[in-house]
Amino acid sequence: MEESVIREIYKLKTERNAVILAHSYQPPEIQDIADHVDDSLQLSRIAASADASVIVFCGVRFMAETAHILAPDKTVLLPEPKAGCPLADCIDVPSLRSIQAAFPNSLTVLYVNSPAEVKAESYACCTSANAFEVVESVPSDSVIFAPDRNLGMFISRRSDKEIHVWNGACRTHALADIQDIKKHIEEWPDAELLVHPETSPEIWELADAILGTGGMIRHIGSSRATRFIIGTEEGMVYKLKTLYPDRKFIAAGKIYCPNMKVTTLPKILDSLRNLEPVVLLDPAIREKAYAAVARMTEITG
């Protein structure tokens, strides 16, 4: 059954001139059929430069929106429209405006894990990899950072700027349990512990490196270690095993994002068949959100 679905997906992909993009937290069977597996921003850049007219985005809504922001002339499909992100959904335009009114001299730096409408109200976007660089580069000593409080705290500890951190969090990375991690460290004392900055600060204290998913990939490529405990969503362990089959990867715990697992092969097939659900934004919002994403790119090159 699965094989016939996969065959049909490949056939329709060619007929539709489509490219399938999957986030590194997607289930193994989705990563296996994707043309590219990467972090959200990198996938959006691939969407913009791909020689394809249809983008099938296997991830969550804010990621597909970012692909549409960067590639407005292409049809961006989100195979499961219910694939949301509780972190992105914890902020909306009225609440951002109210904190902006409280700190009128601050510029807003917004993590890309946020809705397009909120990006449109921000000065610049950032990723977990470049958040510090973006905050340091914006022309103000006072910054509103949203929506992830752990990433905001991570930057605050390194920056001399006044940073007003939004009190949002990723429920998935909150599942990283310090006792589980300590057990893994005891069991694998030669392993490097790599954790995502969306985990809590008490976990950072134990880590060899605090990195986003792209940073983890690069770090492992240049590390002499052969074993790694991975403190982010468990789909990343599968991605790393495919990239580095000669290394050992241990999931730091049950860090599982249910929103990343709602996309299935039959839903991808339906989406290619019907060319829906399409992710579309109001053009005025798209343009303003594009300006915030473009500012990040100007800052970080």
Ligand code: SF4
């Ligand atoms: S892992 Fe966290 S930030 Fe990523 S999609 Fe899931 S809830 Fe959102």
